[in-house]
Each structure stands twice: as structure tokens, then as C-alpha cells.
Amino acid sequence: PAWLRRLCGQLLSERLMRPNGVQAVVRGIMEGTGAGGAGAEAAAVDWRKCDTVAKILASCPQQCLSLQGYYRLVCPQILDLLHIQDKLTALQFQRVATTTLLTMVKEHPQLAEKHLLQPLLAPLLRC
Secondary structure, eight states: OHHHHHHHHHHHHHHHTSTTHHHHHHHHHHTTSSSSOOHHHHHHHHHHHHHHHHHHHHSOOTTSSOHHHHHHHHHHHHHHGGGOOSHHHHHHHHHHHHHHHHHHHHHOHHHHIIIIIHHHHHHHHHO
16 A cells, blocks of 8 residues: 555665664665575576665655755765675675665766765775
């Protein structure tokens, strides 16, 4: 029902914009994937889930006052997904982070450059 979709969207949006909210949402959605699946089919399901999560992360929620504010809160958390230590979790989180980054760069290049690409490339630029 529409009311349930709205409520779930609102709760998801609120969680994303909290500290460590991106990681909590990704963990919640990705939980149980990639662990002992059967070959190519399991890998395809895993990739589809990663793409879906990336689309969710790249979309500014209606509850957010500005796209700039959303990027300021969420982009550092997306970059943090690249530093997960557990190998199985890291692979999935890196897929989600890179797909989200690509989506954000395509949809809002200036904001993505400021909040994702510049912090990501800062160590290289210093060298």
C-alpha cells in the first residue's frame, strides 16, 4: 500500500542521514548475499542488489531540505564504505560505493566532484 511505501521511504531517509546511516542501510539490505551462493546466478543477484542499493543512495530523499545538504551528509559515508576491513563485506560495500559514485557523478557532476571526487583524489593531488 502507498502509506507503507511512504513510511518505509521516510524511515530509510531518516536513517541514511544519521551518522553511520549509510553503512547501516547497506548492511541491512545486503545481509545474506554473497555468502555461499551458487555460481553465476548468485553473483548476478548480488550485483542487482548492489545496483539497487546504489540507486537508493544516489537519490535525494523528499525529507531532505536540499540536494547540497544530502550530498554533504551522505558522500563522506559513501567514501567510508571503501575502507571496510572484512573481506566479504568489503567486496559488496565497494561495489555499492563505486556504483553510487558513478551514479552521482552522472546525475549531479558538480556536487559529486565537490563531495566525492575531490576527497577521493586529494592524496593523489598532494603528491
